[in-house]
Amino acid sequence: EAGVTQFPSHSVIEKGQTVTLRCDPISGHDNLYWYRRVMGKEIKFLLHFVKESKQDESGMPNNRFLAERTGGTYSTLKVQPAELEDSGVYFCASSPTDGGNEQFFGPGTRLTVL
C-alpha cells in the first residue's frame, strides 16, 4: 500500500511568488492534516480536513495560505505571495476516520523562499 506522498520534494522560489504544494493521502483516509516546521522551530499544526471539509484551520498563519481538498482526495496548500519566513518543511499526514490512532506522515516538501 502506498504511503502519503507529497509533491514537490523541494521548491525554491523568490519572495512574492506563488507556490502550490500537493499531498496525496493514503487511499481511504478521510482525515488529512498539514503541518510545517520553519527554521529552528517546532513542528506546528496548520489545518485538518475531514474529507473535503475543513475541520480545524486554527494553525493557518495568515490569509496568504490557502488549503483545498476538492473531492476529499488529494489536498493542495497554496502560498501566495510567499514571504521569507515561509521557508521550512511542510508535512502532510493522513489517518482513517474509524479507529485511526496513528497519523501517517509524508516525507515533506522543503520550501525555500529567497
Next chain:
Amino acid sequence: DAKTTQPPSMDCAEGRAANLPCNHSTISGNEYVYWYRQIHSQGPQYIIHGLKNNETNEMASLIITEDRKSSTLILPHATLRDTAVYYCIVRRSSGDKLTFGTGTRLAVRP
C-alpha cells in the same frame, strides 16, 4: 492539550535499552500519551500510545505512571537506526491534531 516536558538530548549504546522520559503533569483523564519520532529528513513516525495501562508493540514499550503525570518510552535494544528526535504528545482523541514540542534527540552510539 496538556504540555509535555522532555530532556533535550540523550544517548545510549547500540544494543542497550533506551529509556526516554516525559513529564505531563497537567494531563486530563481523557487524554492519551502518544510517542512519535522523526528520523533526519523524514516525516514523523508513530511509535506507540496509551491511556493508563502499559503498552508494548513491535517497536517499543510505554510505561505510564499510576498518577499518569509521567511516562517512559523504552526501546529495548536500540540500534543506530533509532537515532532520531522523539516526541511525547498528549492528545484527547484519535482525530485531534498533534502538538509537537521540542522532543528528545536520541543518539545511539556504536
